[in-house]
Amino acid sequence: MPYHLVEKCNGWASRELIGFFEKCCQTVFDRYQDKVEFWLTFNEINCGIMDMGAMMETGLIQGFEGPASAIKITARQRYQALHHQFVVSGRVVRYVHDYYPQFKMGNMDCFIHVDKYDDGTGTYERRRKDSFFAYQKIIESNGA
Numbered sequence: 001m002p003y004h005l006v007e008k009c010n011g012w013a014s015r016e017l018i019g020f021f022e023k024c025c026q027t028v029f030d031r032y033q034d035k036v037e038f039w040l041t042f043n044e045i046n047c048g049i050m051d052m053g054a055m056m057e058t059g060l061i062q063g064f065e066g067p068a069s070a071i072k073i074t075a076r077q078r079y080q081a082l083h084h085q086f087v088v089s090g091r092v093v094r095y096v097h098d099y100y101p102q103f104k105m106g107n108m109d110c111f112i113h114v115d116k117y118d119d120g121t122g123t124y125e126r127r128r129k130d131s132f133f134a135y136q137k138i139i140e141s142n143g144a
Contacts, residue, residue, distance in 0.1 A: 011059020012081035018088040025092045041089040
């Protein structure tokens with residue numbers, strides 16, 4: 001997102017960004033309709049639930065100066081910003097279905113498995129692999 005919108009609107013905290021993003025997507029789709037087939041509205045959208053997501057995903061850092069590790073955002077702020085992203089993602093996908101049915105639309109989430117109970121016996125590694133392969137099977141079974 002342009003930093004100007006972080007400073008002016010506090011990123012996705014502002015509902016105003018819905019219209020800006022929708023117009024931006026429509027412009028990009030119109031411009032590159034013959035060159036791009038696969039599209040994502042947001043990359044790793046679920047990072048917005050983490051503190052670092054305030055900087056990397058939702059732009060909720062209006063006026064903030066300091067290290068990324070010092071960013072603290074309330075759950076209410078995070079989920080309001082994500083709500084705005086989900087709303088505009090739905091609008092953009094609807095636009096694509098109406099005007100560019102040949103496009104393939106998606107939305108990517110970030111899958112990170114962390115187990116704070118690793119006891120050093122190798123069970124953690126087995127569970128991590130099991131978790132990855134289970135996730136992979138879910139994806140495959142949904143046709144991806």
